[in-house]
Amino acid sequence: MLNIPYGRQHITQEDVEAVVQTLQSAYLTQGPTIKAFEDAFAKYVGARYAVAVTNGTAALHLCALSLEVEPGTKVITTPITFAASANCIRYCGGQVVFADVEPGTALLDIDKVRIMLESHPKGTFSGIIPVDFAGHAVDLASFRELADEYGLWIIEDACHAPGAYFTDSKGKQQHCGNGRYADLSIFSFHPVKHIATGEGGMITTNRKDLYEKLLLLRTHGITKDPSLLQENHGGWYYEMQTLGFNYRISDINCALGLSQLSRAASGLEKRRAIAQRYDEAFQNSPIRPLAKPIDGGHAYHLYVIQAEERKSLYDYLRSQGIYTQVHYIPVHLQPYYQKLGWRKGDLPQAEKYYEHCLSLPMYPELKPEQQEQIIELTKTSILCEL
Numbered sequence: 001m002l003n004i005p006y007g008r009q010h011i012t013q014e015d016v017e018a019v020v021q022t023l024q025s026a027y028l029t030q031g032p033t034i035k036a037f038e039d040a041f042a043k044y045v046g047a048r049y050a051v052a053v054t055n056g057t058a059a060l061h062l063c064a065l066s067l068e069v070e071p072g073t074k075v076i077t078t079p080i081t082f083a084a085s086a087n088c089i090r091y092c093g094g095q096v097v098f099a100d101v102e103p104g105t106a107l108l109d110i111d112k113v114r115i116m117l118e119s120h121p122k123g124t125f126s127g128i129i130p131v132d133f134a135g136h137a138v139d140l141a142s143f144r145e146l147a148d149e150y151g152l153w154i155i156e157d158a159c160h161a162p163g164a165y166f167t168d169s170k171g172k173q174q175h176c177g178n179g180r181y182a183d184l185s186i187f188s189f190h191p192v193k194h195i196a197t198g199e200g201g202m203i204t205t206n207r208k209d210l211y212e213k214l215l216l217l218r219t220h221g222i223t224k225d226p227s228l229l230q231e232n233h234g235g236w237y238y239e240m241q242t243l244g245f246n247y248r249i250s251d252i253n254c255a256l257g258l259s260q261l262s263r264a265a266s267g268l269e270k271r272r273a274i275a276q277r278y279d280e281a282f283q284n285s286p287i288r289p290l291a292k293p294i295d296g297g298h299a300y301h302l303y304v305i306q307a308e309e310r311k312s313l314y315d316y317l318r319s320q321g322i323y324t325q326v327h328y329i330p331v332h333l334q335p336y337y338q339k340l341g342w343r344k345g346d347l348p349q350a351e352k353y354y355e356h357c358l359s360l361p362m363y364p365e366l367k368p369e370q371q372e373q374i375i376e377l378t379k380t381s382i383l384c385e386l
């Protein structure tokens, strides 16, 4: 029987050795590997600063804190995402306002966001959290323009999209998390994502003021930096200047991340090749993949198809040992958000998308013969339905 998950990590002997080296070094945490990973990651995405943290959710929380989200703050995001993209606003007591998605891509629909902004007094909203869903880079240049018109900040949830890019109006590739358009971008290093550290996350930004806040918030709001201290009693002295958290990542995790990062570009190429094989196999069939950018900038964290009889396809593939997944149950329909007043019918495109979406296995080490089996069984199941 097959046993193919929808996503999984790839650990090499080099990865193992990198971790062992750290275990044998002087620092398990707060050592040099964290900064090395941050610097290498910032370079990979083209941002000025990077802050590594315990996981992607902590990254989102720190972003919301650094942008001073508080009770009363209203933030717009998409319902087709992992719950954490919205929850970070709730952690700070802010209000999440979901706007609907585009039908073809399931990305946050900028026209819906614009309508929402236009239909409220200026100053109602504080920020937008677009998500590079499935690895499809959001056109952040357009979102930036809109955000500037209304004085909003942008947190880009780029968990699905390290290495992805969109092409700007001048024909230039703009990589997710490069700091050009979003105030802050976040990534996750959960094992199903592109780069695995076990648990881990990263924030990238070009804004020095936010970078410095994030460093403080990551470690209890405590600093020992002499240039920041209000007093100084001696070498032992530190100050807790704000209420922060312990969201530090360990050097052990970062050693794995650094080693994984060295293969990120080749892993991305493999994902793109797998997506192309799916695309070709599903041409002229009733299986409809999500729309993709024509510039090739998609990072394919997920390969999502839309199928008429999604549940029977899911069940059939599962019976054959192919474990697909649904991304996502619209966040506004989760009981917690329903308690806050959201209802079925509020976001029709997202709800319609959810009825039919299915994520097929997608990870760099998926073998061609495995993919052939997935394609065959998917087609068989769909044709039986007709």
Ligand SMILES: *Cc1c(COP(=O)(O)O)cnc(C)c1O
Pocket: 055, 056, 057, 058, 081, 082, 084, 085, 131, 157, 159, 160, 187, 188, 189, 190, 200, 201
């Ligand atoms: C994985 C993910 C997160 C959360 O990351 P964790 O590291 O699991 O906390 C947030 N947003 C999106 C879109 C994700 O896919």
